[in-house]
Amino acid sequence: MPILRAPLVTLLATTLLGLGTASLPSEPHLTPAASYLPRLVARGRAPTAALLAHTPSAAGHGSYRSTGPGIRYADRFRAGSITKTFVATVVLQLAGEGALRLSDPVERFLPGLIRGHGNDGRRLTLRALLSHTSGLYDYTDDTSAHPVSAIAAIRTATAHRPMHAPGTYAYSNTNYAVLGLVVRRVTGHSYATEIRRRIITPLRLTGTSLPGARTTLPEPHGRAYTRDPAGGGLSDVTVLDPRTAGAAGELISTLADLNRFYAALLGGRLLPSAQQTALLNTEAAHGTYGLGIYPQRLSCGVTVWGHNGHIQGSYVRTAATRDGRHTLTYRIDTDTLDEADTLEPALLEAEFCAT
Template sequence: MPTLRTVLSIPVSLVLLLAPAALQDASPHTVPAVAADAVLPLLVGDGGAPAAALLTRDAEGGRARLRYASAGRGISRADHFRAGSITKTFLATVVLQLAEEHRLSLSDTVERHLPGLLRGRGTDGRRITLRALLTHTSGLADFTEATGGVVPLTPLQAVRIACSLPPARPGRYSYSNTNYVLLGLVVGEVTGHSYAAETERRVIAPLGLTGTSFPGSRRSLPPPHGRAYAADGSDVTELDPRVAGAAGELVTTLADLDRFYAALLGGRLLPARRLREMLDTRAAHGAYGMGLKPVELPCGTTVWGHGGRISGSYVRSAATADGRRVLTFRVNTDAIADPRLDAALLAAEFCPRTR
């Protein structure tokens, strides 16, 4: 793997990936020949993470080829880690499966499934649909604005906090963890089982995602795992997942996330019309589908996936629209100090390269 010194020695005219703003000057169809493996060490250097790792999945001739790379110390390929908001893609998949089975409709109001729950400052569950929850256009405030994402809560406590906060404008995209906490409750009401149990039955078990689980209130990670650190350097490996609940509880591995997104976008979990619905960003004015977020790269390629951030973990999965190529990378801290590196790494992987 190229070293950080090697990457930085490339002439400035070629290292557009390391300064994403400069990509505007590149050809719309090509980027310099800098691989994602070469950008990865910058997440540890300029990005300030103790360690970083990526795993790519490429489907060729019906077989998947995997490529692993790491930087820094403290992360291994098989590690379990907290995936944060990537949980939302799993939950949205379950909701769309239930819609396909006619057990709910995306035009259903929250009131229909959770009567009397949504009442607050400008908030009325009789006017908010499941579609609005899925696309983050409900106007509901994000409960983590009050908790900072570090206070364990029951779902009902999270909703009550959200209802006490000033709402956003309904119909406008405004990312809110509260939306997916409510969807978790809806899945429970419709099926009689927790969202965790339904996701295990419908997604995790069928795909053989043996490293993926919903820990509930369990603070420890399953072995093997490394350490996780907050932005201030404190060790937060032990964490109560109820700080996020249905919006971000998931524990998983690099390989499982690559397999999940390949299966989802490859049409193995949803019929074609439901997958098209999931990828439709019109409700959120191009910003979000249903549990999937598009990222348009400087070369014109659009990839689909989700990011996840929870105390001690920052993760991103991205895939081509057909799921044939997937990249998941992670660092073992809350965030990347230079957020441009996120886009740089995706561009290095998914944009055609010149040599």
């Protein structure tokens, strides 16, 4: 499956070859995917790459490797569209509590907001938003607009005609901007507050946060870079305004926290049975996407579930087995990875297809 690329990096931009020795003393083994990290630097032109894998046989911190000192085990980084899985989990929990139904139209919660230019919130369900089958124009594709609120982002989107008729899969950050507002309308709290209350605190994700208007990263953190497509030079973009990303991509996290979150989610610890089934149901998106999470079938027959995050200065991908017992998160400290369509599948296959 092609790598999903949320184009938040476009909107936010104003713009070795041997393994390093970075590892933890408690590391029980060298994860199979670690041998692929240098390729992300040599062929993918990432300044630094790192990964953390947890397997049923691993203990403690799992298996960590990096290509150099640019990324450390405990570093906080921007996780981009992985935010969507957190938002989807909250929405599904609310469905399990009877506070909403996935078949509810957006109009029920946000009357009059999705209107004009062929857009109609009366025809769009929450399930369509979660599965990216609403057809709503992706506000990040309008490079003339720089919205710093969900309302502004949605108005940018509804100034354009839909990308497709409802029912066709088309990845759009606008869907999750809308869902963030739905969470507020249903709970009386922001999606950030609900994510903290329902996910971050119970799972003790001590390195995970939603920054709001904060432009800096919490300590500890490394640097984040974006590459000039013309000259190829790197610019430091560690400091940026995350409000444009919002519910579609503002999350800050760590390698360990993302592994823990997806292990809990896929392991059935965050959702009731019916909502767990809905989470992994890809029928609406014709096998491409579930509800805030997507599958990738590897050549060995294993299917992994997870999400990626692509935002200015950062690219991250988490993948896990269906039961959540084997998880892998890797990241680079830039938003561009050359040969990503071949490098990422090779890394995942090395990890999950190893015998």
